[in-house]
Amino acid sequence: MNDDSSHNRIVILGSTGSIGTSCLEVVEGLGNNMEVLGLTAHTSWRDLAAQSRKYRPRWSVLSDERIRSRVETSEFGSDTELCFGTDAIEDVAAADEADVVICGIVGVAGLRGVSAAISAGKRVGIANKEPLVMAGGLMMKAAAEHGATIIPVDSEHSAIYQAMKSGHPSEVKRVVLTASGGPFRGWKREQLTDVTPEMALAHPTWDMGAKITIDSATLMNKALEIIEAKWLFGLSVDQIEVVIHPQSIIHSFVEFVDGSVIAQLSPPDMKLPIQYALTYPRRVSGVARKLDWSTGMNLQFDPPDLENFPGLQLGFEVAERGGTCGAVLNAANEGAVARFLAGDLRFSEIPRACRAILDAHNFDPDPTMTELLRQDGWAREEIQQWRS
Ligand SMILES: NC(=O)C1=CN([C@@H]2O[C@H](COP(=O)(O)OP(=O)(O)OC[C@H]3O[C@@H](n4cnc5c(N)ncnc54)[C@H](OP(=O)(O)O)[C@@H]3O)[C@@H](O)[C@H]2O)C=CC1
Numbered sequence: 001m002n003d004d005s006s007h008n009r010i011v012i013l014g015s016t017g018s019i020g021t022s023c024l025e026v027v028e029g030l031g032n033n034m035e036v037l038g039l040t041a042h043t044s045w046r047d048l049a050a051q052s053r054k055y056r057p058r059w060s061v062l063s064d065e066r067i068r069s070r071v072e073t074s075e076f077g078s079d080t081e082l083c084f085g086t087d088a089i090e091d092v093a094a095a096d097e098a099d100v101v102i103c104g105i106v107g108v109a110g111l112r113g114v115s116a117a118i119s120a121g122k123r124v125g126i127a128n129k130e131p132l133v134m135a136g137g138l139m140m141k142a143a144a145e146h147g148a149t150i151i152p153v154d155s156e157h158s159a160i161y162q163a164m165k166s167g168h169p170s171e172v173k174r175v176v177l178t179a180s181g182g183p184f185r186g187w188k189r190e191q192l193t194d195v196t197p198e199m200a201l202a203h204p205t206w207d208m209g210a211k212i213t214i215d216s217a218t219l220m221n222k223a224l225e226i227i228e229a230k231w232l233f234g235l236s237v238d239q240i241e242v243v244i245h246p247q248s249i250i251h252s253f254v255e256f257v258d259g260s261v262i263a264q265l266s267p268p269d270m271k272l273p274i275q276y277a278l279t280y281p282r283r284v285s286g287v288a289r290k291l292d293w294s295t296g297m298n299l300q301f302d303p304p305d306l307e308n309f310p311g312l313q314l315g316f317e318v319a320e321r322g323g324t325c326g327a328v329l330n331a332a333n334e335g336a337v338a339r340f341l342a343g344d345l346r347f348s349e350i351p352r353a354c355r356a357i358l359d360a361h362n363f364d365p366d367p368t369m370t371e372l373l374r375q376d377g378w379a380r381e382e383i384q385q386w387r388s
């Protein structure tokens, strides 16, 4: 971080998305303490232009080179240099002037930006879980080598990060990830066959981008989060549990060896974990919603339904096996979700297709990044052709 910890220059990867726009609200709430240095989007150039005029970053990046000829550069304001391409995302994420990088790109498309920020030794707030699922072991190793500080932004992992402060890492018995259960909590396998994208996009508690919202509905989001937790906190699979908590008020628990369970509570609003990553180790007043204790509240907990939501089981298995499994599961799931949203795959086929591709892949227990990228590409081709 900047020596003057009251003023920090921030880069937001994926600034036009759900995490990105929440992050800009947080930055605005923090006032003069934060300066927006860089923003990135893929194709939403008009949104990025509006953000650029408002926050006046030094750089704005559009990663999709194909839209270059359509973009009206004058819309970005005179203070901002507009750049194109994924190389430019890496340059901004690693810029000497950047103190903190918030990673809010969706999918493995965010890998190069996250990796660049880590290699440059930045403070890196990671919401973008898919690169961790794909290559978490290599990323944590790189962070240690380059002196980067990874602060989880995913709500469950932020909660665990905060709760871990109550004891020494060696005193942690297990972590419990909470899951809302999604829009189909309590549904049976037969009922899930004819679910439409519109139904699956109606998350009961969180307002998020389309891909993660579908993942929440299949419980694949929790599967990815098991793998994410393993890498972020150096846990074994038998130290990770999942509990269904429909209210999304408790964002996860840490149980210590003495039996004490420490939880983090707040309304379902990503502005809190984003702000925590920006101001850590300090806590400051901010724009995130607060709990209202003046009205009654019931907090419910149920065991997860692995039979009707088989995607969750994949998370435990993949975290256990490691190697190339995370890359393959993640890539198959990204492709399956895209096909489901395009009306080309049934909802109930998402976990089935992921299972089939995972089982068919050529397992490597200790892959390099090159091998992980190769397997990611292979799984993306497989999922395009998959038929039940
Ligand atoms: N939303 C949430 O509350 C939470 C999200 N997360 C994680 O955070 C990440 C972002 O999620 P969310 O904000 O919901 O996603 P959104 O779909 O809302 O936003 C995605 C962002 O990534 C950009 N983007 C999309 N494709 C590419 C690409 N190929 N290359 C570069 N940039 C790209 C988009 O730009 P453009 O607008 O131009 O398409 C946009 O800025 C995901 O990994 C998700 O799992 C984790 C916890 C909570």
Ligand SMILES: CC(=O)[C@@H](O)[C@H](O)COP(=O)(O)O
Pocket: 154, 155, 156, 178, 179, 180, 181, 182, 206, 212, 215, 216, 217, 221, 222, 270
């Ligand atoms: C906000 C956040 O972190 C999401 O990952 C959220 O947890 C999704 O809700 P589910 O618990 O339904 O997966």
Ligand SMILES: [Mn+2]
Pocket: 154, 155, 156, 225
């Ligand atoms: Mn989450």
